[in-house]
Amino acid sequence: MKSLKFNFASRAGSVFAVAALAASAAFAGGTHGGGHDESPIGEPGVAANVTRTIEVDAADSMRFTPSNVSVKKGETIRFVIKNSGKVPHEFSLGTEKELKEHYEVMKKFPTMEHEEANKISLKPGKQGEVIWRFTKPGVVDFACLHVGHYEAGMKGQVKVAVK
Structure with a gap:
Protein backbone atom coordinates (compact mmCIF):
# COMPACT_ATOMS: atom_id res chain seq x y z
CA MET A 1 0.00 0.00 0.00
CA ILE A 41 11.13 49.30 -20.79
CA GLY A 42 13.84 47.90 -23.06
CA GLU A 43 16.12 44.89 -22.67
CA PRO A 44 19.14 43.69 -20.70
CA GLY A 45 22.25 45.44 -21.93
CA VAL A 46 25.61 44.03 -22.92
CA ALA A 47 28.62 45.46 -21.06
CA ALA A 48 30.62 45.86 -24.28
CA ASN A 49 27.89 48.15 -25.66
CA VAL A 50 27.64 50.54 -22.68
CA THR A 51 27.51 54.12 -23.94
CA ARG A 52 27.40 55.81 -20.52
CA THR A 53 27.67 55.10 -16.82
CA ILE A 54 25.26 56.79 -14.42
CA GLU A 55 26.03 56.62 -10.71
CA VAL A 56 22.97 56.43 -8.47
CA ASP A 57 22.95 56.84 -4.69
CA ALA A 58 20.31 54.96 -2.68
CA ALA A 59 20.00 56.69 0.69
CA ASP A 60 18.10 56.18 3.93
CA SER A 61 16.32 59.49 3.24
CA MET A 62 14.28 57.23 0.91
CA ARG A 63 15.57 59.00 -2.17
CA PHE A 64 17.65 58.13 -5.20
CA THR A 65 20.15 60.69 -6.41
CA PRO A 66 19.66 61.40 -9.22
CA SER A 67 15.96 60.57 -9.34
CA ASN A 68 15.49 61.79 -12.91
CA VAL A 69 17.71 60.58 -15.73
CA SER A 70 17.63 61.34 -19.46
CA VAL A 71 18.85 58.89 -22.08
CA LYS A 72 18.45 58.42 -25.82
CA LYS A 73 16.59 55.57 -27.46
CA GLY A 74 19.08 52.81 -28.24
CA GLU A 75 21.54 53.77 -25.48
CA THR A 76 22.94 51.09 -23.22
CA ILE A 77 23.42 52.49 -19.73
CA ARG A 78 25.43 51.08 -16.85
CA PHE A 79 23.71 52.15 -13.63
CA VAL A 80 26.17 51.90 -10.74
CA ILE A 81 24.03 51.93 -7.62
CA LYS A 82 25.56 52.53 -4.18
CA ASN A 83 23.61 51.96 -1.00
CA SER A 84 24.96 54.75 1.20
CA GLY A 85 22.48 53.93 3.96
CA LYS A 86 22.28 51.66 6.96
CA VAL A 87 19.28 49.62 5.71
CA PRO A 88 18.90 47.44 2.59
CA HIS A 89 17.74 49.09 -0.63
CA GLU A 90 17.13 47.96 -4.17
CA PHE A 91 17.01 49.43 -7.65
CA SER A 92 14.26 48.04 -9.90
CA LEU A 93 13.53 49.23 -13.44
CA GLY A 94 10.00 48.68 -14.77
CA THR A 95 6.73 50.20 -15.77
CA GLU A 96 4.81 51.86 -12.95
CA LYS A 97 2.32 48.97 -13.12
CA GLU A 98 5.07 46.31 -12.90
CA LEU A 99 6.70 48.06 -9.96
CA LYS A 100 3.42 48.39 -8.05
CA GLU A 101 2.58 44.73 -8.68
CA HIS A 102 5.99 43.59 -7.50
CA TYR A 103 5.75 45.88 -4.47
CA GLU A 104 2.63 43.96 -3.39
CA VAL A 105 4.66 40.72 -3.59
CA MET A 106 7.48 42.33 -1.58
CA LYS A 107 4.97 43.17 1.17
CA LYS A 108 4.26 39.43 1.51
CA PHE A 109 7.93 38.41 1.24
CA PRO A 110 9.90 41.36 2.70
CA THR A 111 13.25 39.55 2.79
CA MET A 112 13.17 38.82 -0.95
CA GLU A 113 16.40 39.80 -2.69
CA HIS A 114 17.01 40.40 -6.38
CA GLU A 115 19.85 40.11 -8.80
CA GLU A 116 18.16 40.18 -12.17
CA ALA A 117 18.87 42.07 -15.37
CA ASN A 118 16.58 44.97 -14.40
CA LYS A 119 16.95 44.94 -10.62
CA ILE A 120 19.45 44.52 -7.83
CA SER A 121 19.24 44.34 -4.04
CA LEU A 122 21.97 46.02 -2.02
CA LYS A 123 22.91 45.60 1.61
CA PRO A 124 24.07 48.72 3.51
CA GLY A 125 27.33 50.11 2.15
CA LYS A 126 27.32 47.83 -0.90
CA GLN A 127 27.42 48.72 -4.58
CA GLY A 128 26.13 46.94 -7.68
CA GLU A 129 25.16 47.59 -11.26
CA VAL A 130 22.35 47.18 -13.73
CA ILE A 131 23.16 47.37 -17.44
CA TRP A 132 20.11 48.21 -19.51
CA ARG A 133 19.41 49.08 -23.15
CA PHE A 134 16.54 51.49 -23.70
CA THR A 135 14.77 50.49 -26.92
CA LYS A 136 11.64 52.68 -26.90
CA PRO A 137 11.04 56.37 -26.29
CA GLY A 138 8.97 57.31 -23.25
CA VAL A 139 9.36 56.91 -19.51
CA VAL A 140 10.85 53.99 -17.59
CA ASP A 141 10.31 54.03 -13.85
CA PHE A 142 12.66 52.82 -11.14
CA ALA A 143 12.07 52.28 -7.45
CA CYS A 144 13.15 50.65 -4.23
CA LEU A 145 10.50 48.06 -3.46
CA HIS A 146 11.47 47.30 0.12
CA VAL A 147 8.41 47.67 2.33
CA GLY A 148 7.76 51.32 3.13
CA HIS A 149 10.44 52.69 0.80
CA TYR A 150 8.23 53.02 -2.30
CA GLU A 151 5.49 54.85 -0.36
CA ALA A 152 8.13 57.12 1.17
CA GLY A 153 9.07 58.29 -2.32
CA MET A 154 12.08 56.15 -3.16
CA LYS A 155 11.48 56.18 -6.89
CA GLY A 156 12.54 57.93 -10.05
CA GLN A 157 12.25 58.03 -13.82
CA VAL A 158 14.37 57.53 -16.88
CA LYS A 159 13.15 59.72 -19.72
CA VAL A 160 14.01 58.04 -23.03
CA ALA A 161 14.19 60.51 -25.94
CA VAL A 162 14.16 59.71 -29.62
CA LYS A 163 17.70 60.11 -30.95
Missing part, protein backbone atom coordinates in the same frame (compact mmCIF):
# COMPACT_ATOMS: atom_id res chain seq x y z
CA LYS A 2 2.85 2.41 0.80
CA SER A 3 4.41 1.97 -2.63
CA LEU A 4 1.05 2.73 -4.26
CA LYS A 5 0.87 6.03 -2.36
CA PHE A 6 4.47 6.79 -3.27
CA ASN A 7 3.84 6.07 -6.94
CA PHE A 8 0.73 8.23 -6.93
CA ALA A 9 2.57 11.09 -5.26
CA SER A 10 5.47 10.68 -7.65
CA ARG A 11 3.17 10.69 -10.66
CA ALA A 12 1.26 13.70 -9.33
CA GLY A 13 4.57 15.52 -8.88
CA SER A 14 5.62 14.60 -12.42
CA VAL A 15 2.32 15.84 -13.82
CA PHE A 16 2.76 19.11 -11.92
CA ALA A 17 6.34 19.50 -13.20
CA VAL A 18 5.28 18.88 -16.80
CA ALA A 19 2.39 21.35 -16.47
CA ALA A 20 4.71 23.97 -14.96
CA LEU A 21 7.23 23.53 -17.77
CA ALA A 22 4.50 23.80 -20.40
CA ALA A 23 3.15 26.95 -18.79
CA SER A 24 6.59 28.55 -18.61
CA ALA A 25 7.28 27.65 -22.24
CA ALA A 26 3.96 29.21 -23.27
CA PHE A 27 4.75 32.33 -21.23
CA ALA A 28 8.22 32.60 -22.75
CA GLY A 29 6.68 32.52 -26.22
CA GLY A 30 5.20 35.96 -25.63
CA THR A 31 2.53 35.87 -28.33
CA HIS A 32 0.33 33.13 -29.73
CA GLY A 33 2.38 33.19 -32.93
CA GLY A 34 5.45 32.08 -30.98
CA GLY A 35 7.22 35.46 -31.19
CA HIS A 36 8.35 37.60 -28.29
CA ASP A 37 6.71 40.78 -27.15
CA GLU A 38 9.24 43.57 -26.78
CA SER A 39 9.33 44.93 -23.25
CA PRO A 40 8.07 48.50 -22.90
Whole structure:
Protein backbone atom coordinates (compact mmCIF):
# COMPACT_ATOMS: atom_id res chain seq x y z
CA MET A 1 0.00 0.00 0.00
CA LYS A 2 2.85 2.41 0.80
CA SER A 3 4.41 1.97 -2.63
CA LEU A 4 1.05 2.73 -4.26
CA LYS A 5 0.87 6.03 -2.36
CA PHE A 6 4.47 6.79 -3.27
CA ASN A 7 3.84 6.07 -6.94
CA PHE A 8 0.73 8.23 -6.93
CA ALA A 9 2.57 11.09 -5.26
CA SER A 10 5.47 10.68 -7.65
CA ARG A 11 3.17 10.69 -10.66
CA ALA A 12 1.26 13.70 -9.33
CA GLY A 13 4.57 15.52 -8.88
CA SER A 14 5.62 14.60 -12.42
CA VAL A 15 2.32 15.84 -13.82
CA PHE A 16 2.76 19.11 -11.92
CA ALA A 17 6.34 19.50 -13.20
CA VAL A 18 5.28 18.88 -16.80
CA ALA A 19 2.39 21.35 -16.47
CA ALA A 20 4.71 23.97 -14.96
CA LEU A 21 7.23 23.53 -17.77
CA ALA A 22 4.50 23.80 -20.40
CA ALA A 23 3.15 26.95 -18.79
CA SER A 24 6.59 28.55 -18.61
CA ALA A 25 7.28 27.65 -22.24
CA ALA A 26 3.96 29.21 -23.27
CA PHE A 27 4.75 32.33 -21.23
CA ALA A 28 8.22 32.60 -22.75
CA GLY A 29 6.68 32.52 -26.22
CA GLY A 30 5.20 35.96 -25.63
CA THR A 31 2.53 35.87 -28.33
CA HIS A 32 0.33 33.13 -29.73
CA GLY A 33 2.38 33.19 -32.93
CA GLY A 34 5.45 32.08 -30.98
CA GLY A 35 7.22 35.46 -31.19
CA HIS A 36 8.35 37.60 -28.29
CA ASP A 37 6.71 40.78 -27.15
CA GLU A 38 9.24 43.57 -26.78
CA SER A 39 9.33 44.93 -23.25
CA PRO A 40 8.07 48.50 -22.90
CA ILE A 41 11.13 49.30 -20.79
CA GLY A 42 13.84 47.90 -23.06
CA GLU A 43 16.12 44.89 -22.67
CA PRO A 44 19.14 43.69 -20.70
CA GLY A 45 22.25 45.44 -21.93
CA VAL A 46 25.61 44.03 -22.92
CA ALA A 47 28.62 45.46 -21.06
CA ALA A 48 30.62 45.86 -24.28
CA ASN A 49 27.89 48.15 -25.66
CA VAL A 50 27.64 50.54 -22.68
CA THR A 51 27.51 54.12 -23.94
CA ARG A 52 27.40 55.81 -20.52
CA THR A 53 27.67 55.10 -16.82
CA ILE A 54 25.26 56.79 -14.42
CA GLU A 55 26.03 56.62 -10.71
CA VAL A 56 22.97 56.43 -8.47
CA ASP A 57 22.95 56.84 -4.69
CA ALA A 58 20.31 54.96 -2.68
CA ALA A 59 20.00 56.69 0.69
CA ASP A 60 18.10 56.18 3.93
CA SER A 61 16.32 59.49 3.24
CA MET A 62 14.28 57.23 0.91
CA ARG A 63 15.57 59.00 -2.17
CA PHE A 64 17.65 58.13 -5.20
CA THR A 65 20.15 60.69 -6.41
CA PRO A 66 19.66 61.40 -9.22
CA SER A 67 15.96 60.57 -9.34
CA ASN A 68 15.49 61.79 -12.91
CA VAL A 69 17.71 60.58 -15.73
CA SER A 70 17.63 61.34 -19.46
CA VAL A 71 18.85 58.89 -22.08
CA LYS A 72 18.45 58.42 -25.82
CA LYS A 73 16.59 55.57 -27.46
CA GLY A 74 19.08 52.81 -28.24
CA GLU A 75 21.54 53.77 -25.48
CA THR A 76 22.94 51.09 -23.22
CA ILE A 77 23.42 52.49 -19.73
CA ARG A 78 25.43 51.08 -16.85
CA PHE A 79 23.71 52.15 -13.63
CA VAL A 80 26.17 51.90 -10.74
CA ILE A 81 24.03 51.93 -7.62
CA LYS A 82 25.56 52.53 -4.18
CA ASN A 83 23.61 51.96 -1.00
CA SER A 84 24.96 54.75 1.20
CA GLY A 85 22.48 53.93 3.96
CA LYS A 86 22.28 51.66 6.96
CA VAL A 87 19.28 49.62 5.71
CA PRO A 88 18.90 47.44 2.59
CA HIS A 89 17.74 49.09 -0.63
CA GLU A 90 17.13 47.96 -4.17
CA PHE A 91 17.01 49.43 -7.65
CA SER A 92 14.26 48.04 -9.90
CA LEU A 93 13.53 49.23 -13.44
CA GLY A 94 10.00 48.68 -14.77
CA THR A 95 6.73 50.20 -15.77
CA GLU A 96 4.81 51.86 -12.95
CA LYS A 97 2.32 48.97 -13.12
CA GLU A 98 5.07 46.31 -12.90
CA LEU A 99 6.70 48.06 -9.96
CA LYS A 100 3.42 48.39 -8.05
CA GLU A 101 2.58 44.73 -8.68
CA HIS A 102 5.99 43.59 -7.50
CA TYR A 103 5.75 45.88 -4.47
CA GLU A 104 2.63 43.96 -3.39
CA VAL A 105 4.66 40.72 -3.59
CA MET A 106 7.48 42.33 -1.58
CA LYS A 107 4.97 43.17 1.17
CA LYS A 108 4.26 39.43 1.51
CA PHE A 109 7.93 38.41 1.24
CA PRO A 110 9.90 41.36 2.70
CA THR A 111 13.25 39.55 2.79
CA MET A 112 13.17 38.82 -0.95
CA GLU A 113 16.40 39.80 -2.69
CA HIS A 114 17.01 40.40 -6.38
CA GLU A 115 19.85 40.11 -8.80
CA GLU A 116 18.16 40.18 -12.17
CA ALA A 117 18.87 42.07 -15.37
CA ASN A 118 16.58 44.97 -14.40
CA LYS A 119 16.95 44.94 -10.62
CA ILE A 120 19.45 44.52 -7.83
CA SER A 121 19.24 44.34 -4.04
CA LEU A 122 21.97 46.02 -2.02
CA LYS A 123 22.91 45.60 1.61
CA PRO A 124 24.07 48.72 3.51
CA GLY A 125 27.33 50.11 2.15
CA LYS A 126 27.32 47.83 -0.90
CA GLN A 127 27.42 48.72 -4.58
CA GLY A 128 26.13 46.94 -7.68
CA GLU A 129 25.16 47.59 -11.26
CA VAL A 130 22.35 47.18 -13.73
CA ILE A 131 23.16 47.37 -17.44
CA TRP A 132 20.11 48.21 -19.51
CA ARG A 133 19.41 49.08 -23.15
CA PHE A 134 16.54 51.49 -23.70
CA THR A 135 14.77 50.49 -26.92
CA LYS A 136 11.64 52.68 -26.90
CA PRO A 137 11.04 56.37 -26.29
CA GLY A 138 8.97 57.31 -23.25
CA VAL A 139 9.36 56.91 -19.51
CA VAL A 140 10.85 53.99 -17.59
CA ASP A 141 10.31 54.03 -13.85
CA PHE A 142 12.66 52.82 -11.14
CA ALA A 143 12.07 52.28 -7.45
CA CYS A 144 13.15 50.65 -4.23
CA LEU A 145 10.50 48.06 -3.46
CA HIS A 146 11.47 47.30 0.12
CA VAL A 147 8.41 47.67 2.33
CA GLY A 148 7.76 51.32 3.13
CA HIS A 149 10.44 52.69 0.80
CA TYR A 150 8.23 53.02 -2.30
CA GLU A 151 5.49 54.85 -0.36
CA ALA A 152 8.13 57.12 1.17
CA GLY A 153 9.07 58.29 -2.32
CA MET A 154 12.08 56.15 -3.16
CA LYS A 155 11.48 56.18 -6.89
CA GLY A 156 12.54 57.93 -10.05
CA GLN A 157 12.25 58.03 -13.82
CA VAL A 158 14.37 57.53 -16.88
CA LYS A 159 13.15 59.72 -19.72
CA VAL A 160 14.01 58.04 -23.03
CA ALA A 161 14.19 60.51 -25.94
CA VAL A 162 14.16 59.71 -29.62
CA LYS A 163 17.70 60.11 -30.95
